[in-house]
Amino acid sequence: MKLVKLEITNFRSFGPETVVVNFENLTTFLGLNSSGKSTVMNAIRKMFSPIEAETALEENDFHLDALKNRSDKLEITAFFVVEDGEENHDKFPFGRLNLKTNDEGKLFFTVELVGDFIKDTKEVVKSLYVNGTDTYPYNNKPIQAIYIPTFRNPLEQLRITKDSILNRMFQFLQDEGKEGKIILEPALENLKQIISEGWKEFVFDKRYENINLDFINEELIVTFQLDGKNQYSLDQIGDGLKAVFYIVLITALLNLEWKSMDYFESPERLTKVEGFEPYKQSEMYPILSIILLEEPESHVAPYFMGRIIENLRALSGRSNGQVIITSHSASVVGRITPKEIRHVSIDYQNYKSIVKKVLLPDEQQDAYKFIAATLQTYPEIFFSRFVVLGEGASEKIILTRLIEELNNTSLDSSAVSFVPLGGRYVNHLWSLLQDINIPFITLLDLDRERGNDCGWGRIKHILEQLISLQENRKQKYNADELLTINEAKYRIEDINEMDKWKMESIEDAKDLEKWANHLEKYDVFFSSPLDLDFLMLSTFENAYMQLIPPGGGPTSDVTSALKATLKSEDKGVTFTEVEKEKMIYYKYFFLGKRGKPTTHLMALQTVSEEDFVKFLPDVLKRLNEKILQKINNDPYVRT
Known part of the structure; x- marks a missing residue:
């Protein structure tokens, strides 16, 4: 059984409009600090934590809007679905649940938490319901949330108390003896083996490789032994390894519970092989344990992250386990799939959280592979307040300096990210960023006279994507205004033929430039006439020429340079003779x-800050102004 959906209304940062959150086996919530990631976890804990204090509602759990008005009612509804094949499996005592059948014939189960805040008396009333009507009837919860906070010392979590994770584990190791409960040694040995195997997946330090466990006075005692001589206790190892051990311990518990389910099929085999007595209290263990792991980057070094997530993903693939992670670290994003991501942001006008899935192309399309790879290579997208989309590495170097020197700030301090897209699949990245409410701007190559479409194909592609966004209601563009330039109105049918428009004169080049300038209104800028490399070479020519070593330099003539630059030696009619001469150096610096x-780093380091700002191409100055305008519209971005 899995949690498939959560509906949240008026709980903490979630406002009066119900927010629907969908879940995978492993789901990761990403976003800036204080965006609402932990609130999703807390909503689950309020219903399913085994720790009574964590399930209590208080005044601060009720949403406070931008006008400081406190809501008087909150609702959280969790939807669970029995996976195919489970309903007939003896391992799962679903008779404990009041299951119903949905329209698709699947068994489902809902739990609804309703909170009422009586403002006059400050009293909070909490109610739990099953399937919308029945009062929650379970003493031993069939669904439990195991919360792993961002603590730096998990030793407190390793003591056996009524509500602790170890209390669940302790049930496997005990049986009634003549003088009360006794530890079953075969069971303890099996537990040690499970934990030891899990521990060795993470730790390569010989000091801590061999682990010993024992229960003394209902406390787990953990020691590490090296060569039978030096012994370390758990409190002597680093905070990161302590946190890793706690994660290993929880994984071991769920593995243990999974093994215990085999009792329903073959109690003899379980007793003989595993060393466990039959689990007499079969109604006691949870059918589903939801691990809530908060900011694992606070626990462990990045090189541990892959092993932890791989371990948790395997656990989440079982029917008794599910994993939810929160993070604002790029080291986590690179280790999960895009479909496992939920982006959380804040609507600052209304003071409420927004949760969005990552919209991706169909998995069968090449665009899917490109976008998925982009998100994993540039995970900072999800933690940005603004994104600059560009062609490649040149744009990143130049725009980074542009933003820093024109605005006396850095990309990091402004939460601005640069993502190269190579001109491909720009529409998918636009849709993704718009859907997760991150503003952006795009800088592309104009490629005048380059290739078969001579630059017109670039304009056509962008117009088509803008129209598509408008049709899909991703943007409120006025199509008539978009296709009107210098009072000349064009039809969509005209745009369909744009890549066939001619580029045979200076007038044609001017028309292309007008369209490029027109699209700046829609946050799309073009490096003209070719690309940013040619533009910077033309602007700071002396800086680049200084890179030519004595006795070195280009050996090409104009004809071969034209062919290399424009893909044909017959082109170049819209370029001046000076521009054609520059193509010789363009080929030398950028096509070899x-x-x-x-090249850009070496050349531009010789350009003073004053000259860089003074002689910067106009299109880049306009680009910077638009970036500032958009950032300044966000009151939470420091400029």
């Missing part, structure tokens, strides 16, 4: 073995 980023 020398790396573009290295």
